[in-house]
Amino acid sequence: MVVDARVLEHHDGHLLLEVDGVARCYWINHIDDTWYVNSSLGQTDLVERPRLPRSTVVATSLGPVAPVPGRVVAVAVAGGETVEPGQILVVLEAMKVEHPIIAQTGAVVAEVLVAPGDTVDAHQLLIRLEETP
Numbered sequence: 001m002v003v004d005a006r007v008l009e010h011h012d013g014h015l016l017l018e019v020d021g022v023a024r025c026y027w028i029n030h031i032d033d034t035w036y037v038n039s040s041l042g043q044t045d046l047v048e049r050p051r052l053p054r055s056t057v058v059a060t061s062l063g064p065v066a067p068v069p070g071r072v073v074a075v076a077v078a079g080g081e082t083v084e085p086g087q088i089l090v091v092l093e094a095m096k097v098e099h100p101i102i103a104q105t106g107a108v109v110a111e112v113l114v115a116p117g118d119t120v121d122a123h124q125l126l127i128r129l130e131e132t133p
Contacts, residue, residue, distance in 0.1 A: 063110075063129040064101045070094030072118045072126075081109045082132060090114060090126050106132050 008023060009016035015026040029036040035046040070092040077089050083103040090101040107129035114126050 062125055063107075063127045064089060064103070064125075066092060066101070066120045066122055066124045066126060067099060068092070068094045069122045070099065070120060072114045072116050072120060073098060074116055075112055075114060077109050077112065077127065079109050079112055083107055083109060083129070092120065101126060103129075108132055 003019060004021075005017060005019045007015065008018055013028050015028055017024055017026060024039055024041075027038045029038075033048045035048070037044045037046060071094075072090060073093045074091040075089075076087075076091070077083055083089065083106065085103055085105050087103045088100045089103055089109075092099045092101065108131075109127055110130045111128040112126075113128060114120060120126065
């Protein structure tokens with residue numbers, strides 16, 4: 001289906017759009033990853049999705065493992081450091097896509113097992129973590 005549309009006016013969350021010869025006003029509000037579009041026809045919520053979804057972080061009881069085979073781009077923590085949930089630990093690159101490896105819980109870094117430039121296999125342990133006391 002082809003629709004002939006053009007923007008007639010746009011400013012401060014207001015859009016005047018002509019679609020197939022009919023002009024209609026839209027009010028647009030952007031909050032976080034959602035665009036709320038309102039008109040006389042009602043409201044439409046448009047949710048932005050990442051172009052490439054973040055890789056799922058896999059972890060063992062010892063710590064995070066590589067979700068895919070790749071190359072270590074960066075190591076963001078050192079032995080003895082306390083990490084918080086959501087903190088980036090390591091960044092891997094696989095097929096020109098960066099995969100941040102993130103701490104799932106608070107812990108202490110017992111040992112960093114990789115360094116920038118290292119090649120890792122899928123499911124390889126990257127950092128050994130110990131629970132915080």
